[in-house]
Amino acid sequence: MGTVTDVTDVTAPSLEVAGLAFAYPDGHQALFGVDFTLARGERVALLGPNGAGKTTLVLHLNGILTAGAGTVKVAGLPVGRQHMAEIRRRVGIVFQDPDDQLFMPTVREDVAFGPAAAGLKGAELEARVDRALERVGMAEFKARPPHHLSFGQRRRVAVATVLAMEPEILVLDEPSSNLDPASRRELADILRSLDVTVLMVTHDLPYALELCPRSLILSEGVIAADGRTGELLADDELMRAHRLELPFGFDPRSVTMGA
Amino acid sequence: MGAGHTHKLYRHGHSPVHALPPHTKLTAVFAFVVVVVSTPREAVWAFALYAALLGTVAYAARVPASFLLKRLLIEVPFVAFAVLMPFVAQGERVDVLGMSLSVNGLWGAWNVLAKGTLGVAASVLLAATTELRELLLGLQRLGLPPLLVQIASFMIRYGDVITDEMRRMRIARESRGFEARGVRHWGVLAKSAGALFIRSYERGERVHLAMISRGYAGSMPVIDEVTASRAQWSYALTLPCAALVVCLLGWAL
């Protein structure tokens, strides 16, 4: 990591995406030139209908997919083959299905996986695991196997697995899906308490409004709108144009935002 | 499939046998079974001694006899086979209750039954006193290739997830009034199996993405290492050593 730290620029934004285009090998083009920038410490929602290319975009952020055109920079470091390990440490992705994310036999080993892969050992590793689990309130489940946990608990552990790597930016893919209201609120509290940059990919609009002051709308492979979440959600025409619908009875204008 | 942490055969406990490091137990059980298999079948008393040895281990591990006996049922198909051996084997024959039985076959049946039962009992004791996770660590420690340990570990982690998916698919089929009754329904079941494969494979791909997202580059980071003291080794190896003595006596007498 020593060689790459000089590339890191503390003043650089957490994430810079410029002109990103990508087509899958089957010919299906998902991204048509995506541009946006996230400042350090921001919490931003990425909204968009199904099939807008949200997941494809996420997979570019840590180099699992590599752009056909355009660039992605994480804290000034371009995503590319030569810095892949460092990029993957900096960009923590929480996938939609916690069962995919929690692949180790116990919670502890799962949270330790990332830091251990980065070379951490012994007491330092243990401390890192404890800290990450405490931040999501799952410390007492350390020795349990993941599939003995409830869905909400599993999602929190999934967040911990990523936090343990002390990422520059936390990317969450549909964090609120399949959560009951209490788990949803608990997760929101956890996310609010973190001081990392958060990019939350979702079509849960109230959740976006609750947590993210700023939102991006990804539609047909480009950023169609970028602004304050409350204003975007209140723009009926914009919402309709991009197949975004608020839940029945929900009026973003009536919500006073805490965040 | 057993769960990730515990499994069907595992019995939670804090006995000295539970506390032994997994690789010592694996070694002990394997050595014991090898010794048993190498014992001449004519030394009937030797097998009784082996059974007594296992009984002692079961007592030390606080595994109740009923538990052990119930698990031995897995052997039943082979009992059926063993029963047939005296009828089909060749060589000298003897009349028992009016049936002509092969002496060789009788010995063969005894051989398979005795050794098979002891083998199963030893494995059951191992499984009853060792957590799954530990078994995997033990196997890794004993030099099973890490890739194989990883595959086994993923199989165990996702065995339940996939069995559960299969169960949900069955419920979905039955909810729509389908019940497989015969060969003509195989197509539907096979479609489920096909769908299950696709789901499993795609999950494998997603798991892989999740892994590389956290810095996986082909080898699992070592998080836990099991170690055993000399005392633990000698405690574990008491079983096969005692068995070896019996075996040597069996050959000598």
Next chain:
Amino acid sequence: MHVPDGFINAPVSAAAGVVAAGAVAVSLRGARRELDERTAPLAGLVAAFIFAVQMLNFPVAAGTSGHLLGGALAAILVGPYTGVLCVSVVLLMQGILFADGGLTALGVNITVMAVVTTVVAYAVFRGLVKVLPKKRPSITVSAFAAAVLSVPAAAAAFTLVYAVGGTTDVPIGQVLTAMVGVHVLIGIGEATITALTVGAVIAVRPDLVYGARGLTAPLKLRVNGELVDAPAAEPEPAPVAARSPRKLLLAGLATSLVLAGFVSFYASASPDGLEKVAADKGIDAKAEDHATADSPLADYGVEGVTNARLSGGLAGVIGVGVTVVAGTGVFWAVRKRRTNETSPASTSDIPENV
């Protein structure tokens, strides 16, 4: 289910252990070459699938039901290397966790059920796919043939092992006949399910059927509205299908020859066959077992030992023949065909220019 301890004598069990270890080592390398660092999660999930699908009951008739053994299915879906690994891991876990199959018999179980089944199935499948017209029904037919042959091949392999290291004398010739006979019946069930399952997968995700990769169309990429040849953006598994089975087949041939050598020297032993059938694989088709269990056994009269030796030797030869010659023959045909084709639709065509 699986061979227990004490069934096969210690030296032969050890030898089978060595064979199994060798085959697993070759498969580990092969799988790594194909799947690189995706091996562990993918093979692990496929092993979990095999494990789960063995619990899926296929009703036969009158309350009996069978289930898939999965060796052929694994071979066709994920290729011979990964297939061997998956089935081996399933067997290993069954032995250690469920006491299903003896620890000393693990080598025998892996050699027979993981290696022979998978390799034979894959060789037959791949061979037929190459020879038959490139259409979906050919895949189904090939899958059926592969599975139907793989099961008796495993039975023959087991009989061979028993002929060499069985612990009781039973006439081996009849055993072989009975074993193979009964397993052909079981094989038909296995083959039907396998073919249907492969058909179901290929209808939805043809790209996931390893053995049929040659049938997918070449990929294109649209960059700013223009179609260009696809550079594989995601790591494509390196295609080694064309070479892989041959290597495994050679290994299998060598093993079989070694075993056959033993047979000619020792061909004295062996019982089981049938009941082994009933006991081991027989769970899968109780109906068939019981139907056939009596008739061949009735012939097991008091035959002369010399006669048994002779038939034992013959059995060895026949066994090797069944297992290997079929596979090699098919392969020879395939290779001949391949060399004639300028653009073989093999997996090696899939662009790999990352």
